Amino acid sequence: xxxxxxxRKFWVPVVYxxxxxxxxxxxxxxxxxxxxxxxxxAVLLFIGSFWMNERVAVISxxxxxxxxxxxxxxxxxxxxPDPVVLLDKKREVxxxxxxxxxxxxxxxxxxxxxxxxxxxxxxxSVSMAIxxxxxxxxxxxxxxxxxxxxxxxxxxxxxxxxxNARAILxxxxxxxxxxxxxMRADFVANVSHELRSPLSSLVGFIETLxxxxxxxxxxxxxxxxxxxxxxxxxxxxxxDLLSLARIEVNEHVKPQGNVNVESVLDSVVDTLSVRxxxxxxxxxxxxxANLPAIQxxxxxxxxxxxxxxxxxxKYGQENEPISLRAIPVERIPTVGGSGVCVSVANHGVKIDPxxxxxxxxxxxxxxxxxxxxxxxxxxxxxxxxxxxxxxxxRLTVESTEKDGTVFSVYLPVK
Numbered sequence: 001x002x003x004x005x006x007x008r009k010f011w012v013p014v015v016y017x018x019x020x021x022x023x024x025x026x027x028x029x030x031x032x033x034x035x036x037x038x039x040x041x042a043v044l045l046f047i048g049s050f051w052m053n054e055r056v057a058v059i060s061x062x063x064x065x066x067x068x069x070x071x072x073x074x075x076x077x078x079x080x081p082d083p084v085v086l087l088d089k090k091r092e093v094x095x096x097x098x099x100x101x102x103x104x105x106x107x108x109x110x111x112x113x114x115x116x117x118x119x120x121x122x123x124x125s126v127s128m129a130i131x132x133x134x135x136x137x138x139x140x141x142x143x144x145x146x147x148x149x150x151x152x153x154x155x156x157x158x159x160x161x162x163x164n165a166r167a168i169l170x171x172x173x174x175x176x177x178x179x180x181x182x183m184r185a186d187f188v189a190n191v192s193h194e195l196r197s198p199l200s201s202l203v204g205f206i207e208t209l210x211x212x213x214x215x216x217x218x219x220x221x222x223x224x225x226x227x228x229x230x231x232x233x234x235x236x237x238x239x240d241l242l243s244l245a246r247i248e249v250n251e252h253v254k255p256q257g258n259v260n261v262e263s264v265l266d267s268v269v270d271t272l273s274v275r276x277x278x279x280x281x282x283x284x285x286x287x288x289a290n291l292p293a294i295q296x297x298x299x300x301x302x303x304x305x306x307x308x309x310x311x312x313x314k315y316g317q318e319n320e321p322i323s324l325r326a327i328p329v330e331r332i333p334t335v336g337g338s339g340v341c342v343s344v345a346n347h348g349v350k351i352d353p354x355x356x357x358x359x360x361x362x363x364x365x366x367x368x369x370x371x372x373x374x375x376x377x378x379x380x381x382x383x384x385x386x387x388x389x390x391x392x393x394r395l396t397v398e399s400t401e402k403d404g405t406v407f408s409v410y411l412p413v414k
Contacts, residue, residue: 077097078098082099083099083102083171085108085171086168087126087166087167087168090112092112093113094164095109095165096109103116104117113126121139128154129154129155131156132156135154146390146392151174152171154169155167193363194237194363201226205227208223240377248386252390254295254390255295255300255391257296259294261301261326264305265326266285268302269283271306272306275310276313281319281321283309284322284323286324287326293413294411295391295413296391297391303383311407312405315349322346326340326341333394333396335394337413339410339412340411342411344406345407346404348405350400350401350405351366351405356399359397360384363378388411393411393412394410396410
């Protein structure tokens with residue numbers, strides 16, 4: 001029969017009483033106590049052992065409840081998506097939940113809050129909460145590894161309520177809300193600017209076809225071809241804007257899938273080889289046999305290399321090859337960690353150094369006329385930049401007269 005808590009509760013005092021009786025029997029045989037005194041002591045031992053057992057149970061129950069409550073509170077805090085930090089009167093981190101540990105690092109515990117956040121407004125808010133004042137909500141922006149925006153709330157804690165803790169800091173991620181506001185403003189500004197030109201052209205051609213060229217078949221054919229090109233340009237622009245908006249919405253969330261980079265590159269090369277052949281361009285592919293899979297989104301990684309290889313075809317010299325190389329790297333520059341480097345090189349005209357930092361800006365074009373003639377929207381490299389940022393990778397660009405322009409994409413394995 002199992003030794004349950006109920007059995008233990010009964011047998012423990014019995015054992016104690018039996019031990020006392022044995023001792024009293026020895027004393028009685030030795031003549032040191034009388035039989036009446038021995039009987040009285042035995043009864044007291046039996047009753048006392050039961051009383052002590054009940055007292056232990058009563059005292060230990062709150063302790064067990066406190067232990068259970070503490071574990072439950074820790075589990076609840078770890079399940080919260082928002083970072084929560086407990087601070088002492090010196091502004092040192094006493095405890096933090098899982099979300100805060102991922103944001104601040106595992107070494108944040110025991111260090112001053114300023115080691116994790118170099119934002120005066122959040123430090124002042126916490127100091128005010130520690131001193132017992134009323135702290136206001138503040139907003140901070142973290143730039144690495146991707147741009148994230150948090151609203152910070154600092155609240156004071158009464159002395160002794162949680163040991164040495166004097167303040168609690170909660171960080172609420174408002175990146176999506178702020179990005180939506182910025183995207184709405186950018187969308188109106190960029191779209192109105194980019195659509196004005198093709199719409200003006202379409203309106204002009206329609207007026208011409210309805211007036212002077214009403215009966216001119218040759219002019220109609222010419223104008224209709226131009227109108228088709230302008231309408232296609234607007235469609236591509238809208239498609240790219242929608243694609244960029246979808247990427248930016250989830251940029252702060254790292255993708256969790258596995259991507260076979262070699263398969264992605266093979267697929268992209270097969271898709272674009274016909275277009276490259278029209279310009280006499282051969283895509284020379286060199287992929288390392290030990291190329292590892294990466295953590296990411298297959299569709300977005302495909303879009304990255306479609307944009308880069310398509311640009312190399314558009315802006316590279318005719319009858320000159322494009323070099324596509326993929327190798328594993330032990331450390332990604334400035335990011336750290338092992339990963340994969342995929343480089344796309346063409347032998348087009350050298351890009352002047354002053355243009356390189358701005359290539360990934362929305363609608364930035366070195367030669368606007370040529371870009372529009374090639375069917376570009378000015379958003380391709382912006383899309384590439386945001387996808388690489390979402391994957392916590394790095395994009396570099398180099399351009400020389402000898403080697404042409406090389407775009408290198410570094411993507412982490414994990």
